[in-house]
Amino acid sequence: MLLSLCLVLQAPATPQDPLAAERAVVTRIFERELADGRSYAILAGLLEAAPNRLSGSEGAARAVDWCRAEFERHGLDAVRLEKVMVPHWVRGEKNSLQRVGDAKPIPMLSLGGSVGTPQGPIEAEVVEIKSRDELAQLGERAKGKLLFFNQPMDPRQTSTFHAYGGAVWQRGSGAIEAAKVGALGAIVRSMTLDLDDFPHTGAMRYDEKLPKVPGVAISTLAAEALSRELAGGKAVRLRLELSCETLPDVESANVVAEIRGREKPDEVVVIGAHLDAWDASPGAHDDGAGCAQVIEALRVLRALDLKPRRTIRAVLFMNEENGLRGGQGYAKQHEHELEHHVFALETDRGGFAPRGIGAVPVMHAELAPLVGLMTPWGCGTLFDGDGGADISPMGPAGVPLGELLPEDSRYFDCHHSGRDTLAAVDQRELELGAAAVAATAFLVADYSGTWPRAKVETR
Numbered sequence: 001m002l003l004s005l006c007l008v009l010q011a012p013a014t015p016q017d018p019l020a021a022e023r024a025v026v027t028r029i030f031e032r033e034l035a036d037g038r039s040y041a042i043l044a045g046l047l048e049a050a051p052n053r054l055s056g057s058e059g060a061a062r063a064v065d066w067c068r069a070e071f072e073r074h075g076l077d078a079v080r081l082e083k084v085m086v087p088h089w090v091r092g093e094k095n096s097l098q099r100v101g102d103a104k105p106i107p108m109l110s111l112g113g114s115v116g117t118p119q120g121p122i123e124a125e126v127v128e129i130k131s132r133d134e135l136a137q138l139g140e141r142a143k144g145k146l147l148f149f150n151q152p153m154d155p156r157q158t159s160t161f162h163a164y165g166g167a168v169w170q171r172g173s174g175a176i177e178a179a180k181v182g183a184l185g186a187i188v189r190s191m192t193l194d195l196d197d198f199p200h201t202g203a204m205r206y207d208e209k210l211p212k213v214p215g216v217a218i219s220t221l222a223a224e225a226l227s228r229e230l231a232g233g234k235a236v237r238l239r240l241e242l243s244c245e246t247l248p249d250v251e252s253a254n255v256v257a258e259i260r261g262r263e264k265p266d267e268v269v270v271i272g273a274h275l276d277a278w279d280a281s282p283g284a285h286d287d288g289a290g291c292a293q294v295i296e297a298l299r300v301l302r303a304l305d306l307k308p309r310r311t312i313r314a315v316l317f318m319n320e321e322n323g324l325r326g327g328q329g330y331a332k333q334h335e336h337e338l339e340h341h342v343f344a345l346e347t348d349r350g351g352f353a354p355r356g357i358g359a360v361p362v363m364h365a366e367l368a369p370l371v372g373l374m375t376p377w378g379c380g381t382l383f384d385g386d387g388g389a390d391i392s393p394m395g396p397a398g399v400p401l402g403e404l405l406p407e408d409s410r411y412f413d414c415h416h417s418g419r420d421t422l423a424a425v426d427q428r429e430l431e432l433g434a435a436a437v438a439a440t441a442f443l444v445a446d447y448s449g450t451w452p453r454a455k456v457e458t459r
Protein backbone atom coordinates (compact mmCIF):
# COMPACT_ATOMS: atom_id res chain seq x y z
CA MET A 1 0.00 0.00 0.00
CA LEU A 2 2.75 2.40 1.02
CA LEU A 3 4.73 1.51 -2.04
CA SER A 4 1.89 2.11 -4.45
CA LEU A 5 1.19 5.43 -2.73
CA CYS A 6 4.84 6.45 -3.14
CA LEU A 7 4.62 5.42 -6.72
CA VAL A 8 1.64 7.61 -7.42
CA LEU A 9 3.40 10.50 -5.68
CA GLN A 10 6.52 9.94 -7.74
CA ALA A 11 4.63 9.69 -10.99
CA PRO A 12 1.37 11.62 -10.90
CA ALA A 13 -0.87 11.63 -13.94
CA THR A 14 -0.41 14.84 -15.84
CA PRO A 15 -2.14 16.19 -18.91
CA GLN A 16 1.07 15.38 -20.74
CA ASP A 17 1.16 11.82 -19.43
CA PRO A 18 -2.15 10.51 -18.08
CA LEU A 19 -0.53 7.08 -17.68
CA ALA A 20 2.49 8.28 -15.67
CA ALA A 21 1.81 5.93 -12.74
CA GLU A 22 1.31 2.92 -15.03
CA ARG A 23 4.43 3.84 -16.99
CA ALA A 24 6.43 3.92 -13.76
CA VAL A 25 5.16 0.46 -12.78
CA VAL A 26 6.02 -1.02 -16.18
CA THR A 27 9.51 0.48 -15.96
CA ARG A 28 10.05 -1.02 -12.50
CA ILE A 29 8.93 -4.47 -13.69
CA PHE A 30 11.18 -4.50 -16.79
CA GLU A 31 14.19 -3.04 -14.99
CA ARG A 32 13.90 -5.48 -12.09
CA GLU A 33 13.48 -8.44 -14.44
CA LEU A 34 16.43 -7.49 -16.64
CA ALA A 35 18.71 -6.70 -13.69
CA ASP A 36 17.69 -9.44 -11.30
CA GLY A 37 15.32 -11.80 -13.11
CA ARG A 38 14.86 -15.45 -12.23
CA SER A 39 13.08 -16.69 -15.34
CA TYR A 40 16.10 -18.42 -16.88
CA ALA A 41 17.01 -20.09 -13.57
CA ILE A 42 13.41 -21.25 -13.21
CA LEU A 43 13.44 -22.67 -16.74
CA ALA A 44 16.77 -24.42 -16.11
CA GLY A 45 15.43 -25.83 -12.84
CA LEU A 46 12.26 -27.18 -14.43
CA LEU A 47 14.18 -28.76 -17.32
CA GLU A 48 16.64 -30.37 -14.96
CA ALA A 49 13.92 -31.73 -12.64
CA ALA A 50 11.66 -32.94 -15.45
CA PRO A 51 13.37 -33.10 -18.86
CA ASN A 52 10.71 -35.55 -20.08
CA ARG A 53 7.22 -34.53 -19.11
CA LEU A 54 4.79 -35.92 -21.64
CA SER A 55 1.30 -36.29 -20.12
CA GLY A 56 0.91 -39.35 -17.93
CA SER A 57 4.66 -39.88 -17.50
CA GLU A 58 6.64 -39.89 -14.25
CA GLY A 59 8.41 -36.79 -15.53
CA ALA A 60 5.08 -34.96 -15.83
CA ALA A 61 4.32 -35.81 -12.21
CA ARG A 62 7.75 -34.48 -11.19
CA ALA A 63 7.11 -31.29 -13.16
CA VAL A 64 3.84 -30.76 -11.26
CA ASP A 65 5.58 -31.18 -7.90
CA TRP A 66 8.53 -29.01 -8.91
CA CYS A 67 6.34 -26.10 -10.06
CA ARG A 68 4.14 -26.24 -6.98
CA ALA A 69 7.26 -26.06 -4.79
CA GLU A 70 8.61 -23.19 -6.91
CA PHE A 71 5.40 -21.15 -6.48
CA GLU A 72 5.50 -21.86 -2.74
CA ARG A 73 9.10 -20.63 -2.47
CA HIS A 74 8.00 -17.19 -3.66
CA GLY A 75 5.36 -16.65 -1.00
CA LEU A 76 2.38 -16.58 -3.37
CA ASP A 77 -1.28 -16.95 -2.38
CA ALA A 78 -3.42 -20.03 -2.90
CA VAL A 79 -0.85 -22.40 -4.37
CA ARG A 80 -2.68 -25.61 -5.26
CA LEU A 81 -3.05 -28.54 -7.64
CA GLU A 82 -6.29 -29.05 -9.57
CA LYS A 83 -6.67 -32.64 -10.66
CA VAL A 84 -7.28 -33.71 -14.27
CA MET A 85 -7.22 -37.12 -15.96
CA VAL A 86 -4.84 -37.22 -18.93
CA PRO A 87 -4.09 -39.62 -21.81
CA HIS A 88 -0.98 -41.77 -21.47
CA TRP A 89 0.68 -42.51 -24.78
CA VAL A 90 4.16 -44.05 -24.72
CA ARG A 91 6.70 -44.20 -27.51
CA GLY A 92 8.18 -47.56 -26.50
CA GLU A 93 11.62 -48.90 -27.28
CA LYS A 94 11.61 -50.09 -30.87
CA ASN A 95 10.90 -47.43 -33.44
CA SER A 96 12.56 -47.56 -36.81
CA LEU A 97 12.11 -46.71 -40.46
CA GLN A 98 14.55 -47.78 -43.16
CA ARG A 99 14.73 -48.76 -46.80
CA VAL A 100 14.23 -52.49 -47.27
CA GLY A 101 17.66 -54.02 -47.61
CA ASP A 102 19.39 -50.94 -46.20
CA ALA A 103 20.07 -50.87 -42.46
CA LYS A 104 20.68 -47.12 -42.36
CA PRO A 105 17.96 -45.59 -40.17
CA ILE A 106 15.83 -42.75 -41.54
CA PRO A 107 15.55 -40.01 -38.87
CA MET A 108 11.98 -40.41 -37.63
CA LEU A 109 9.67 -40.06 -34.64
CA SER A 110 6.30 -41.69 -34.27
CA LEU A 111 3.49 -39.16 -33.99
CA GLY A 112 1.80 -38.78 -30.63
CA GLY A 113 -1.17 -41.09 -30.35
CA SER A 114 -0.04 -43.38 -33.16
CA VAL A 115 -0.68 -47.10 -32.97
CA GLY A 116 2.38 -49.32 -33.21
CA THR A 117 3.03 -52.35 -35.39
CA PRO A 118 2.35 -55.15 -32.85
CA GLN A 119 1.80 -57.70 -35.65
CA GLY A 120 5.32 -57.09 -36.90
CA PRO A 121 7.02 -54.55 -39.15
CA ILE A 122 5.23 -53.15 -42.20
CA GLU A 123 7.14 -53.45 -45.48
CA ALA A 124 5.64 -51.59 -48.39
CA GLU A 125 6.25 -49.29 -51.32
CA VAL A 126 5.97 -45.54 -50.86
CA VAL A 127 3.61 -43.16 -52.68
CA GLU A 128 4.22 -39.41 -52.33
CA ILE A 129 1.77 -36.52 -52.35
CA LYS A 130 2.74 -32.84 -52.07
CA SER A 131 -0.66 -31.20 -51.65
CA ARG A 132 -4.31 -31.79 -50.83
CA ASP A 133 -5.02 -31.79 -54.58
CA GLU A 134 -2.59 -34.62 -55.16
CA LEU A 135 -4.19 -36.48 -52.26
CA ALA A 136 -7.63 -36.02 -53.84
CA GLN A 137 -6.37 -37.46 -57.14
CA LEU A 138 -4.68 -40.55 -55.69
CA GLY A 139 -7.42 -43.00 -56.60
CA GLU A 140 -6.24 -46.55 -55.87
CA ARG A 141 -2.53 -45.80 -56.17
CA ALA A 142 -1.79 -45.84 -52.41
CA LYS A 143 -3.69 -49.00 -51.61
CA GLY A 144 -1.47 -51.39 -49.62
CA LYS A 145 1.37 -48.84 -49.61
CA LEU A 146 2.84 -46.24 -47.28
CA LEU A 147 1.54 -42.74 -48.02
CA PHE A 148 4.21 -40.02 -47.85
CA PHE A 149 2.92 -36.50 -47.10
CA ASN A 150 5.51 -34.03 -48.37
CA GLN A 151 3.92 -30.57 -48.50
CA PRO A 152 6.50 -28.17 -46.99
CA MET A 153 5.54 -25.28 -44.74
CA ASP A 154 5.14 -22.21 -46.98
CA PRO A 155 8.19 -19.96 -46.40
CA ARG A 156 6.45 -16.96 -48.03
CA GLN A 157 4.10 -16.56 -45.07
CA THR A 158 5.01 -13.61 -42.85
CA SER A 159 4.00 -15.58 -39.77
CA THR A 160 5.61 -18.98 -39.31
CA PHE A 161 2.49 -19.94 -37.33
CA HIS A 162 0.44 -19.39 -40.49
CA ALA A 163 2.93 -21.49 -42.46
CA TYR A 164 2.57 -24.21 -39.82
CA GLY A 165 -1.23 -23.88 -39.91
CA GLY A 166 -1.19 -24.46 -43.67
CA ALA A 167 0.83 -27.69 -43.50
CA VAL A 168 -0.02 -29.31 -40.18
CA TRP A 169 -3.11 -31.07 -41.57
CA GLN A 170 -0.68 -33.71 -42.85
CA ARG A 171 0.46 -34.53 -39.32
CA GLY A 172 -2.95 -34.13 -37.66
CA SER A 173 -5.00 -36.14 -40.17
CA GLY A 174 -2.41 -37.94 -42.30
CA ALA A 175 -3.23 -41.32 -40.74
CA ILE A 176 -6.95 -40.76 -41.37
CA GLU A 177 -6.33 -39.78 -45.01
CA ALA A 178 -4.00 -42.76 -45.44
CA ALA A 179 -6.64 -45.14 -44.07
CA LYS A 180 -9.27 -43.65 -46.41
CA VAL A 181 -7.24 -44.59 -49.49
CA GLY A 182 -6.31 -48.02 -48.14
CA ALA A 183 -2.69 -47.14 -47.28
CA LEU A 184 -0.90 -49.02 -44.49
CA GLY A 185 0.65 -46.01 -42.79
CA ALA A 186 1.38 -42.26 -43.01
CA ILE A 187 4.90 -40.86 -43.31
CA VAL A 188 4.88 -37.09 -42.80
CA ARG A 189 7.49 -34.44 -43.58
CA SER A 190 8.42 -32.71 -40.31
CA MET A 191 6.74 -29.38 -39.56
CA THR A 192 9.72 -27.05 -39.81
CA LEU A 193 11.08 -24.54 -42.30
CA ASP A 194 14.63 -25.71 -41.64
CA LEU A 195 16.37 -28.42 -43.61
CA ASP A 196 18.03 -30.68 -41.05
CA ASP A 197 18.02 -34.20 -39.69
CA PHE A 198 15.80 -33.62 -36.66
CA PRO A 199 12.35 -35.21 -36.92
CA HIS A 200 9.49 -33.24 -35.29
CA THR A 201 6.72 -35.12 -33.55
CA GLY A 202 3.27 -33.82 -32.57
CA ALA A 203 -0.30 -34.87 -32.11
CA MET A 204 -2.32 -36.85 -34.66
CA ARG A 205 -5.91 -38.06 -34.76
CA TYR A 206 -7.84 -41.15 -35.78
CA ASP A 207 -11.34 -41.59 -37.13
CA GLU A 208 -12.97 -44.35 -35.09
CA LYS A 209 -14.85 -45.52 -38.20
CA LEU A 210 -11.63 -46.20 -40.15
CA PRO A 211 -8.71 -48.60 -39.65
CA LYS A 212 -5.99 -47.13 -37.40
CA VAL A 213 -2.71 -47.04 -39.32
CA PRO A 214 0.59 -45.80 -37.86
CA GLY A 215 1.79 -42.21 -38.37
CA VAL A 216 5.42 -41.05 -38.24
CA ALA A 217 7.35 -37.87 -39.02
CA ILE A 218 10.68 -37.93 -40.85
CA SER A 219 13.28 -35.14 -40.93
CA THR A 220 13.06 -32.59 -43.72
CA LEU A 221 16.39 -33.76 -45.20
CA ALA A 222 15.11 -37.35 -45.21
CA ALA A 223 11.90 -36.13 -46.87
CA GLU A 224 13.89 -34.33 -49.58
CA ALA A 225 16.05 -37.41 -50.20
CA LEU A 226 13.04 -39.73 -50.40
CA SER A 227 11.26 -37.34 -52.74
CA ARG A 228 14.30 -37.18 -55.07
CA GLU A 229 14.47 -40.96 -55.18
CA LEU A 230 10.78 -41.25 -56.05
CA ALA A 231 11.06 -38.50 -58.67
CA GLY A 232 13.68 -40.63 -60.42
CA GLY A 233 10.92 -43.16 -61.03
CA LYS A 234 12.38 -45.74 -58.70
CA ALA A 235 10.11 -47.90 -56.52
CA VAL A 236 11.16 -47.38 -52.91
CA ARG A 237 10.20 -49.98 -50.31
CA LEU A 238 10.34 -49.03 -46.64
CA ARG A 239 10.22 -51.08 -43.46
CA LEU A 240 8.40 -49.52 -40.50
CA GLU A 241 8.49 -50.90 -36.98
CA LEU A 242 6.85 -49.10 -34.03
CA SER A 243 6.26 -50.10 -30.44
CA CYS A 244 4.27 -47.05 -29.36
CA GLU A 245 0.92 -47.54 -27.64
CA THR A 246 -1.79 -45.82 -25.61
CA LEU A 247 -2.13 -46.92 -21.97
CA PRO A 248 -5.04 -46.15 -19.61
CA ASP A 249 -5.59 -42.51 -18.54
CA VAL A 250 -3.55 -41.23 -15.60
CA GLU A 251 -4.45 -38.75 -12.85
CA SER A 252 -2.44 -35.53 -13.18
CA ALA A 253 -2.95 -31.85 -12.35
CA ASN A 254 -2.90 -28.20 -13.35
CA VAL A 255 -0.67 -26.14 -11.03
CA VAL A 256 -2.29 -22.91 -9.81
CA ALA A 257 -1.02 -19.93 -7.79
CA GLU A 258 -2.30 -16.41 -7.19
CA ILE A 259 -1.62 -12.89 -6.11
CA ARG A 260 -4.92 -11.93 -4.53
CA GLY A 261 -6.51 -8.69 -5.63
CA ARG A 262 -6.55 -5.83 -3.11
CA GLU A 263 -9.96 -4.43 -4.11
CA LYS A 264 -11.74 -7.00 -6.28
CA PRO A 265 -10.25 -10.36 -5.31
CA ASP A 266 -13.07 -12.26 -7.03
CA GLU A 267 -12.23 -10.75 -10.39
CA VAL A 268 -9.46 -12.76 -12.03
CA VAL A 269 -6.79 -12.28 -14.69
CA VAL A 270 -5.41 -15.68 -15.74
CA ILE A 271 -1.88 -16.04 -17.05
CA GLY A 272 -1.21 -19.50 -18.44
CA ALA A 273 1.29 -21.82 -20.10
CA HIS A 274 1.48 -25.59 -20.48
CA LEU A 275 3.52 -27.88 -18.33
CA ASP A 276 3.58 -30.99 -20.50
CA ALA A 277 6.00 -31.32 -23.42
CA TRP A 278 6.77 -33.77 -26.20
CA ASP A 279 9.41 -36.32 -25.33
CA ALA A 280 11.84 -35.60 -28.18
CA SER A 281 13.53 -32.87 -26.11
CA PRO A 282 13.23 -31.08 -22.75
CA GLY A 283 10.64 -28.74 -24.29
CA ALA A 284 12.56 -25.56 -23.47
CA HIS A 285 10.64 -23.21 -25.79
CA ASP A 286 7.48 -25.37 -25.90
CA ASP A 287 6.48 -24.62 -23.28
CA GLY A 288 9.04 -24.61 -20.50
CA ALA A 289 9.67 -20.98 -21.40
CA GLY A 290 6.01 -20.11 -20.95
CA CYS A 291 5.90 -21.87 -17.57
CA ALA A 292 9.03 -20.03 -16.43
CA GLN A 293 7.55 -16.70 -17.57
CA VAL A 294 4.28 -17.33 -15.75
CA ILE A 295 5.99 -18.35 -12.50
CA GLU A 296 8.43 -15.47 -12.82
CA ALA A 297 5.65 -12.95 -13.52
CA LEU A 298 4.07 -13.64 -10.13
CA ARG A 299 7.47 -13.78 -8.44
CA VAL A 300 8.60 -10.40 -9.75
CA LEU A 301 5.27 -8.72 -8.94
CA ARG A 302 5.54 -10.06 -5.40
CA ALA A 303 9.21 -9.07 -5.12
CA LEU A 304 8.23 -5.52 -6.11
CA ASP A 305 5.30 -5.67 -3.66
CA LEU A 306 2.89 -4.68 -6.41
CA LYS A 307 -0.69 -5.35 -5.34
CA PRO A 308 -3.21 -5.23 -8.19
CA ARG A 309 -6.90 -4.38 -7.72
CA ARG A 310 -7.93 -7.78 -9.11
CA THR A 311 -6.50 -11.25 -8.57
CA ILE A 312 -3.78 -12.50 -10.93
CA ARG A 313 -3.94 -16.28 -11.21
CA ALA A 314 -1.16 -18.34 -12.80
CA VAL A 315 -2.24 -21.65 -14.30
CA LEU A 316 0.26 -24.20 -15.58
CA PHE A 317 -1.96 -26.42 -17.71
CA MET A 318 -1.32 -30.14 -18.13
CA ASN A 319 -1.79 -31.96 -21.44
CA GLU A 320 -1.90 -29.19 -24.05
CA GLU A 321 0.04 -31.31 -26.51
CA ASN A 322 -2.11 -34.40 -26.81
CA GLY A 323 -5.54 -33.89 -25.34
CA LEU A 324 -6.07 -30.39 -23.87
CA ARG A 325 -7.53 -32.01 -20.75
CA GLY A 326 -5.95 -29.36 -18.50
CA GLY A 327 -7.49 -26.46 -20.41
CA GLN A 328 -10.87 -28.17 -20.65
CA GLY A 329 -10.68 -29.21 -16.99
CA TYR A 330 -9.90 -25.67 -15.84
CA ALA A 331 -12.85 -24.17 -17.76
CA LYS A 332 -15.16 -26.85 -16.34
CA GLN A 333 -13.92 -26.65 -12.73
CA HIS A 334 -14.15 -22.83 -12.76
CA GLU A 335 -17.35 -22.58 -14.78
CA HIS A 336 -19.10 -20.75 -11.90
CA GLU A 337 -16.52 -17.92 -11.81
CA LEU A 338 -15.72 -17.46 -15.51
CA GLU A 339 -18.09 -14.48 -15.65
CA HIS A 340 -15.59 -12.78 -13.28
CA HIS A 341 -12.53 -13.72 -15.35
CA VAL A 342 -11.71 -10.37 -16.96
CA PHE A 343 -8.83 -11.62 -19.16
CA ALA A 344 -6.84 -14.76 -19.89
CA LEU A 345 -3.33 -14.42 -21.32
CA GLU A 346 -1.40 -17.41 -22.65
CA THR A 347 2.32 -17.71 -23.40
CA ASP A 348 3.00 -20.69 -25.68
CA ARG A 349 4.97 -19.36 -28.64
CA GLY A 350 8.47 -19.85 -27.29
CA GLY A 351 10.85 -17.80 -25.19
CA PHE A 352 11.92 -15.46 -27.99
CA ALA A 353 12.02 -11.67 -27.84
CA PRO A 354 8.44 -10.43 -27.35
CA ARG A 355 6.95 -8.16 -30.02
CA GLY A 356 3.66 -7.42 -28.29
CA ILE A 357 0.39 -8.82 -27.09
CA GLY A 358 -2.38 -10.36 -29.16
CA ALA A 359 -5.91 -9.86 -27.82
CA VAL A 360 -9.51 -10.09 -28.96
CA PRO A 361 -10.64 -6.86 -30.69
CA VAL A 362 -13.19 -5.97 -27.99
CA MET A 363 -10.31 -5.13 -25.60
CA HIS A 364 -8.27 -2.99 -27.96
CA ALA A 365 -9.60 0.49 -27.13
CA GLU A 366 -8.73 0.15 -23.44
CA LEU A 367 -5.76 -2.21 -23.73
CA ALA A 368 -3.74 -0.58 -26.53
CA PRO A 369 -2.49 2.43 -24.50
CA LEU A 370 -1.47 0.11 -21.65
CA VAL A 371 0.39 -2.36 -23.90
CA GLY A 372 1.95 0.67 -25.60
CA LEU A 373 3.81 1.39 -22.36
CA MET A 374 6.07 -1.60 -23.20
CA THR A 375 7.29 0.05 -26.43
CA PRO A 376 10.76 0.88 -25.03
CA TRP A 377 11.38 -2.87 -24.66
CA GLY A 378 10.20 -3.71 -28.17
CA CYS A 379 6.85 -5.24 -27.21
CA GLY A 380 4.39 -2.37 -27.13
CA THR A 381 2.23 -3.39 -30.09
CA LEU A 382 -1.27 -4.73 -29.58
CA PHE A 383 -2.20 -7.20 -32.31
CA ASP A 384 -5.43 -9.01 -33.07
CA GLY A 385 -5.31 -12.40 -31.42
CA ASP A 386 -7.50 -14.85 -29.65
CA GLY A 387 -5.23 -16.64 -27.22
CA GLY A 388 -3.80 -20.12 -27.36
CA ALA A 389 -5.15 -23.64 -26.99
CA ASP A 390 -5.23 -23.94 -23.19
CA ILE A 391 -7.38 -20.89 -22.56
CA SER A 392 -9.65 -21.45 -25.59
CA PRO A 393 -12.23 -23.47 -23.57
CA MET A 394 -12.95 -20.25 -21.59
CA GLY A 395 -13.87 -18.37 -24.77
CA PRO A 396 -17.49 -19.51 -25.06
CA ALA A 397 -18.13 -18.11 -21.54
CA GLY A 398 -17.17 -14.64 -22.82
CA VAL A 399 -13.71 -14.43 -21.25
CA PRO A 400 -11.55 -12.07 -23.35
CA LEU A 401 -8.49 -14.01 -24.52
CA GLY A 402 -4.98 -12.94 -25.43
CA GLU A 403 -1.43 -14.13 -25.78
CA LEU A 404 2.18 -13.07 -25.66
CA LEU A 405 3.52 -12.72 -29.22
CA PRO A 406 7.28 -13.21 -29.54
CA GLU A 407 9.35 -13.04 -32.71
CA ASP A 408 8.54 -16.32 -34.47
CA SER A 409 11.23 -16.92 -37.13
CA ARG A 410 13.03 -19.64 -35.17
CA TYR A 411 10.15 -21.22 -33.26
CA PHE A 412 9.46 -24.09 -35.65
CA ASP A 413 13.17 -24.87 -36.03
CA CYS A 414 12.93 -26.29 -32.49
CA HIS A 415 9.24 -27.11 -32.02
CA HIS A 416 8.60 -30.75 -30.95
CA SER A 417 12.12 -31.83 -31.94
CA GLY A 418 15.46 -32.65 -30.34
CA ARG A 419 16.52 -29.04 -30.91
CA ASP A 420 14.17 -27.62 -28.25
CA THR A 421 16.79 -27.41 -25.52
CA LEU A 422 17.84 -24.81 -22.94
CA ALA A 423 20.74 -23.82 -25.20
CA ALA A 424 18.18 -22.61 -27.78
CA VAL A 425 16.73 -20.11 -25.29
CA ASP A 426 18.33 -16.69 -24.84
CA GLN A 427 18.22 -15.47 -21.26
CA ARG A 428 17.50 -11.83 -22.04
CA GLU A 429 14.78 -12.64 -24.56
CA LEU A 430 13.13 -14.94 -22.02
CA GLU A 431 13.29 -12.21 -19.38
CA LEU A 432 11.75 -9.64 -21.70
CA GLY A 433 8.85 -12.04 -22.24
CA ALA A 434 8.46 -12.66 -18.50
CA ALA A 435 8.40 -8.91 -17.87
CA ALA A 436 5.82 -8.45 -20.64
CA VAL A 437 3.57 -11.10 -19.06
CA ALA A 438 3.99 -9.55 -15.61
CA ALA A 439 3.37 -6.00 -16.82
CA THR A 440 0.34 -6.91 -18.97
CA ALA A 441 -1.21 -8.98 -16.19
CA PHE A 442 -0.65 -6.21 -13.66
CA LEU A 443 -2.01 -3.43 -15.88
CA VAL A 444 -5.14 -5.41 -16.75
CA ALA A 445 -5.69 -6.51 -13.15
CA ASP A 446 -5.11 -3.01 -11.77
CA TYR A 447 -7.20 -1.14 -14.38
CA SER A 448 -9.67 1.19 -12.67
CA GLY A 449 -12.37 0.83 -15.35
CA THR A 450 -14.49 -2.15 -16.36
CA TRP A 451 -13.22 -4.55 -18.99
CA PRO A 452 -15.70 -5.52 -21.75
CA ARG A 453 -16.75 -9.14 -22.20
CA ALA A 454 -15.77 -10.85 -25.44
CA LYS A 455 -18.63 -11.72 -27.71
CA VAL A 456 -18.47 -15.44 -28.38
CA GLU A 457 -19.42 -15.04 -32.03
CA THR A 458 -16.22 -13.03 -32.68
CA ARG A 459 -14.16 -16.18 -32.13
Ligand SMILES: [Zn+2]
Binds near residue numbers: 274320348
Ligand atom coordinates in the same frame (compact mmCIF):
# COMPACT_ATOMS: atom_id res chain seq x y z
ZN1 LIG B 1 3.09 -25.53 -26.74
